[in-house]
Amino acid sequence: MHVPDGFIDAPVSAATGLVAAGAIAVSLRGARRELDERTAPLAGLVAAFIFAVQMLNFPVAAGTSGHLLGGALAAILVGPCTGVLCVSVVLLMQGILFADGGLTALGVNITDMAITTTVVAYAVFRGLVKILPRTRRSITAASFTAALLSVPAAALVFTLLYALGGTTDVSIGKVATAMIGVHVLIGVGEAAITALTVGAVIAVRPDLVYGARGLEQRLKLRVNGELVDATPELEPVRASHRKVWITGLVASLLLAGFVSFYASSNPDGLEKVAADQGIDRAAKEHASADSPLADYGVRDVEDARLSGGLAGVIGVGVTVVAGTGVFWAVRRRRSTSQAA
Amino acid sequence: MGAGHAHRLYRHGHSRVHALPPHTKLAAVFAFVVVVVSTPREAMWAFGLYAVLLACVAHAARVPAGFLLRRLLIEVPFVAFAVLMPFVAEGEQVTFLGLELSVNGLWGAWNVLAKGTLGVAASVLLAATTELRELLLGLQRLKLPPLLVQIASFMIRYGDVITDEMRRMRIARESRGFEARGVRHWGVLSKSAGALFIRSYERGERVHLAMVSRGYAGSMPVIDEVTADRAQWSYALALPCAALVVCLLGWTL
Amino acid sequence: MDAVTDSPSLDVSGLAFAYPDGHQALFGVDFTVARGERVALLGPNGAGKTTLVLHLNGILTGGAGTVTVAGLPVGKRHMAEIRRRVGIVFQDPDDQLFMPTVREDVAFGPAAAGMKGAELEQRVRTALELVGMADFADRPPHHLSFGQRRRVAVATVLAMEPEILVLDEPSSNLDPASRRELADILRSLDVTVLMVTHDLPYALELCPRSLILSEGVIAADGATGELLSDDVLMRAHRLELPFGFDPRSVTMGA
Numbered sequence: 001m002h003v004p005d006g007f008i009d010a011p012v013s014a015a016t017g018l019v020a021a022g023a024i025a026v027s028l029r030g031a032r033r034e035l036d037e038r039t040a041p042l043a044g045l046v047a048a049f050i051f052a053v054q055m056l057n058f059p060v061a062a063g064t065s066g067h068l069l070g071g072a073l074a075a076i077l078v079g080p081c082t083g084v085l086c087v088s089v090v091l092l093m094q095g096i097l098f099a100d101g102g103l104t105a106l107g108v109n110i111t112d113m114a115i116t117t118t119v120v121a122y123a124v125f126r127g128l129v130k131i132l133p134r135t136r137r138s139i140t141a142a143s144f145t146a147a148l149l150s151v152p153a154a155a156l157v158f159t160l161l162y163a164l165g166g167t168t169d170v171s172i173g174k175v176a177t178a179m180i181g182v183h184v185l186i187g188v189g190e191a192a193i194t195a196l197t198v199g200a201v202i203a204v205r206p207d208l209v210y211g212a213r214g215l216e217q218r219l220k221l222r223v224n225g226e227l228v229d230a231t232p233e234l235e236p237v238r239a240s241h242r243k244v245w246i247t248g249l250v251a252s253l254l255l256a257g258f259v260s261f262y263a264s265s266n267p268d269g270l271e272k273v274a275a276d277q278g279i280d281r282a283a284k285e286h287a288s289a290d291s292p293l294a295d296y297g298v299r300d301v302e303d304a305r306l307s308g309g310l311a312g313v314i315g316v317g318v319t320v321v322a323g324t325g326v327f328w329a330v331r332r333r334r335s336t337s338q339a340a
Numbered sequence: 341m342g343a344g345h346a347h348r349l350y351r352h353g354h355s356r357v358h359a360l361p362p363h364t365k366l367a368a369v370f371a372f373v374v375v376v377v378s379t380p381r382e383a384m385w386a387f388g389l390y391a392v393l394l395a396c397v398a399h400a401a402r403v404p405a406g407f408l409l410r411r412l413l414i415e416v417p418f419v420a421f422a423v424l425m426p427f428v429a430e431g432e433q434v435t436f437l438g439l440e441l442s443v444n445g446l447w448g449a450w451n452v453l454a455k456g457t458l459g460v461a462a463s464v465l466l467a468a469t470t471e472l473r474e475l476l477l478g479l480q481r482l483k484l485p486p487l488l489v490q491i492a493s494f495m496i497r498y499g500d501v502i503t504d505e506m507r508r509m510r511i512a513r514e515s516r517g518f519e520a521r522g523v524r525h526w527g528v529l530s531k532s533a534g535a536l537f538i539r540s541y542e543r544g545e546r547v548h549l550a551m552v553s554r555g556y557a558g559s560m561p562v563i564d565e566v567t568a569d570r571a572q573w574s575y576a577l578a579l580p581c582a583a584l585v586v587c588l589l590g591w592t593l
Numbered sequence: 594m595d596a597v598t599d600s601p602s603l604d605v606s607g608l609a610f611a612y613p614d615g616h617q618a619l620f621g622v623d624f625t626v627a628r629g630e631r632v633a634l635l636g637p638n639g640a641g642k643t644t645l646v647l648h649l650n651g652i653l654t655g656g657a658g659t660v661t662v663a664g665l666p667v668g669k670r671h672m673a674e675i676r677r678r679v680g681i682v683f684q685d686p687d688d689q690l691f692m693p694t695v696r697e698d699v700a701f702g703p704a705a706a707g708m709k710g711a712e713l714e715q716r717v718r719t720a721l722e723l724v725g726m727a728d729f730a731d732r733p734p735h736h737l738s739f740g741q742r743r744r745v746a747v748a749t750v751l752a753m754e755p756e757i758l759v760l761d762e763p764s765s766n767l768d769p770a771s772r773r774e775l776a777d778i779l780r781s782l783d784v785t786v787l788m789v790t791h792d793l794p795y796a797l798e799l800c801p802r803s804l805i806l807s808e809g810v811i812a813a814d815g816a817t818g819e820l821l822s823d824d825v826l827m828r829a830h831r832l833e834l835p836f837g838f839d840p841r842s843v844t845m846g847a
Contacts, residue, residue: 005377006455013377028485035487041548044494045502045541051495052502082491089491096366096466096475102459103370104377200534201541207612208541473693497691546688553650553681554702554749555673561704563697563713 002094003109003158005102012165017107023115024088030081034210042208046074047086053193054090068186069154071117072125072147073194076139076211077201080122087114108161116157121150125211139212140199147194151187155179351468356575357401358469361568362478364576369466371580375587376458381451383590387458393582394461401469411464412457472496497547502540509536600664602628602757602785608648609809610656618644619656620809626757628663631779631786633796633817636806637831642789643684645806646761649787650679663756677706680755684762686742690734695726695745698734702753720752721745724778740771744778757785764792793821793834797843805830818843 008016035043050070070090074083091109095102125146132138159176166175202209357365379386398408470478476496480489509532548556568576603626611617618641626632636642647653648660651667660667662678683689692698699717708716721727724744734742743763750758763779764772776799779786790796796803797817805813805820807830813820820826821840827833834840 004452004456005373005459006381006451010378024485024488028487031487041494041498041544042541043491045498045537045544047491047495048498048502049537049540051499052506085488085491086495089488089495092488093492093495096369096463102377102456103373103463104459197534197537201537204538205541546683546685547691549647549652550681550683550689551691551701552652553676553679553683554753555676555705556701557673557705561701562709563700563704 002091003102003105003112005104007102007166008105008108008161009165012161013104013107015107016111016161020088020107020110020115023084023110027081027084031079031085034079034082043078043082043086046070046078046083047089050074050087051090051093054094068190068193069113069117069151070190071114071154072121072143072150072190073197075118075122076125076143076146076194076198077209079210080118082210083118083122084114087118090114112154112158112161116154117150120153121146122211124149129211136199136202136206136212139202139209140195143198143211144191144195148187148191151183151190152180155183350471351403351407353402353469355401355469357397357465360469360572360576361481362470362474363481364568364573365466365470366475366478366482368576368579369462371577372462372583373459375580375583376462377455379455379587379590381447381454383593384450384454386586386590387454389586390458390583391461393579393586394458394465397465397579401465403465403468407468408461408464411468412460494544494548498540498544502536505536505539505543600661601625602630602663603649603787604659604661605645605648606659606661608645608656608658608660610644610648610653618809619648621658622806622809622811624804624811624814626785626787628785629783630802631788631800633800633803634787634789634806635791635793635796635803635820635832636789637791640806640830641809642806643761646681646759646789649757649759650676650681673706677702677753678756679759680750680753680757681759682743682746682750682761682763684765686739686746687735689746689749690742693733694731695721695734695737696730698745699730699749699752702749706753716752716754720748723751723782724748725774738771740767740774743767743771743775747775747778751782751784755784757787758782759787759789761789762792763788764790764795791832793832793840794838794843797821797840805832807831 031043050068050073053068053070069087071083071087074086077083078086088110091106091114095106095109125142128142128145129138132142156176156179159172159179162175163172198209198211202212206212376387376390379390395405398405467475476489476493479492480486513532605625606623608619608622609617610619622641622645634642634645644653648656649662649667651660651669651672654668662675665671665675665678667675690698692701696717699720700713703713703716717730718727721730724747726741726744726748729737729741729745734745737745747758747760747763760779763775767775772795776795779788779799786800788796788800800817803813803815803817803820804811805826812830813823813826818840821834
């Protein structure tokens with residue numbers, strides 16, 4: 001989902017740049033509350049971790065692959081503000097070092113992948129933690145759901161930004177179906193990894209999970225052979241919880257509404273195509289892997305003219321993620337055919 | 341943990357480009373990319389000139405063309421995207437070699453390809469001539485908030501730790517005949533992710549404690565002042581200035 | 594600051610601590626180290642030694658009890674000053690040395706405290722000379738031998754001119770020659786030393802006084818030679834002398 005230079009036009013890039021700068025300024029203030037001395041390197045680790053997992057493309061379906069966004073993980077482990085900072089740093093360093101995502105598109109990328117994912121994930125997470133019983137298992141379950149929803153949300157924001165300032169006129173419907181369709185799938189992967197990571201960390205070092213800070217038991221200290229209650233240093237801030245909870249609920253409702261709206265407004269867009277032609281096409285694509293472009297292109301044009309509902313599959317093929325996936329699939333096929 | 345001061349993207353050298361203070365290079369790259377992006381896509385020759393400019397920088401930095409081109413492969417997903425664009429975009433269509441292509445999509449593909457490639461090439465050159473630690477110092481000098489620089493520097497330190505641990509865990513997995521192949525293997529991969537996280541954290545935590553014990557309070561102390569004089573600034577900014585001229589010509593012609 | 598000059602270098606009283614996961618490490622630790630003393634803190638693995646060390650400069654806080662360094666209570670208010678006064682040399686020098694060259698590593702602490710220029714250079718040189726590593730200033734730390742790295746680690750702390758030097762297992766992984774060199778260096782320093790170790794002969798060689806930390810409390814406090822000769826005490830706290838080593842036969846050079 002990394003947007004390169006020149007993909008989104010200048011006004012939208014600049015505007016998202018401002019949004020990103022503003023969000024980072026707010027987060028910098030908030031992060032001071034979330035981070036203490038001992039968790040500061042955790043922010044760095046989360047960033048490094050996200051950097052690493054964003055490079056790992058994992059197989060989704062039909063030869064496509066996607067990468068994790070990591071916003072949910074960051075928000076839950078180090079808190080939403082620090083989470084925004086972590087993912088932003090990852091995007092900045094990817095832009096500078098690996099040229100992954102354009103420098104002028106940094107605002108777009110941060111708005112989309114750092115701010116959206118983190119905020120949505122944390123809102124959902126907090127909301128669920130409020131509702132569910134206060135156990136470690138609930139934290140893991142809440143992480144799963146938060147991550148699951150955060151990815152399509154990012155895809156949605158990407159689509160909106162594209163609608164506002166895309167430099168090519170691929171129809172919004174196609175982009176939306178493709179992006180959100182693929183990212184619902186990626187969301188499942190993201191959810192699994194986030195939940196398992198959070199689960200693993202919470203089992204071994206619960207003190208490292210920001211989202212579970214309210215979960216610690218009262219400590220008892222034995223002083224001079226007698227058990228006494230430890231006096232907690234500082235009470236967690238209670239004031240903002242209600243607000244966070246309400247925001248979380250509203251956001252998740254909105255999101256759920258939107259996602260289901262998409263699912264029901266295009267009942268044949270994704271499903272029918274996937275059933276009728278998708279699998280068929282995918283199979284052919286694999287069979288003609290040696291010269292994928294000629295075959296593939298002509299067929300696509302025909303399909304596109306035949307039916308508007310084809311947007312789904314073509315779009316899926318067009319997304320960045322799909323690009324990687326096809327490349328991957330072709331390469332893998334080659335290596336296996338050579339081996340055989 | 342002694343490593344982490346050089347990275348694979350970095351190419352050791354002693355050219356004038358290598359010797360430039362990092363913040364001047366960062367500023368130059370950023371300005372260059374901004375200029376490139378704001379060039380009208382119809383001015384094809386301008387992008388050619390930009391490429392020539394970058395080639396000059398690569399020459400001055402003694403970065404071989406092969407290295408640069410290999411690094412450009414990072415772009416492949418976007419190339420795939422751009423190649424498909426003429427087929428899916430709407431509007432006026434042209435027929436070329438029997439294919440129906442969208443004019444707008446062609447322009448779009450060209451736009452993304454040209455600007456994206458130039459941006460990638462500029463970043464690759466920056467990374468090839470600047471050490472990581474210098475980059476961080478440069479960002480610090482460009483007044484990036486200290487907390488962000490801190491997160492970035494921890495990230496880089498942990499980057500080594502994680503790749504190291506990841507490699508070990510992969511070797512352990514593969515030596516037991518496991519290869520990630522699809523949905524069924526997500527479980528294994530995700531479980532590794534959790535373990536990886538804890539292992540990396542505990543290895544890095546000790547370093548941090550040692551730093552905190554010596555008075556580290558969030559920003560790296562400046563031991564050797566990095567300052568750029570006028571000559572260095574003007575040398576670094578020669579690239580974006582030349583690009584700006586090209587861009588202005590692109591708009592007027 | 595004049596008022597504090599006659600207070601002990603380190604005073605720990607009623608220190609108790611449990612980790613957030615519920616594991617309790619300290620159950621009320623009390624002891625005092627006078628200025629200029631060299632004291633060994635002995636204890637088996639898991640006795641809470643490292644936890645105690647992390648309290649001395651306020652990395653861990655939040656339990657019960659107090660720690661005072663030269664009259665200054667350890668707490669959020671004086672954290673920077675406390676960190677300067679308490680120099681901790683961690684067990685693994687690779688954790689402690691993280692800068693690209695020895696010089697920059699030694700300069701890290703003073704520079705973090707705001708020192709720069711010629712004064713900083715002078716401080717670095719002095720610290721490196723104290724540990725005999727002045728010739729290695731521009732080498733990367735990971736190219737040095739383990740013993741050299743530990744000496745540099747000591748220098749990084751000495752450069753901050755601490756009130757008290759705390760060493761966590763200083764002799765671990767050292768060959769006999771490096772071990773002796775380090776002992777010579779430590780003896781030559783004019784600072785208060787708290788040495789956390791389970792290397793009993795090393796404690797006897799360097800520290801006239803010892804504390805035994807066991808199950809999160811100070812179980813014994815006395816002259817090192819006497820403690821090591823008390824078989825019952827030693828066995829009760831899982832401390833064992835190396836085969837053939839008799840503390841009564843050693844003449845103390847301290």
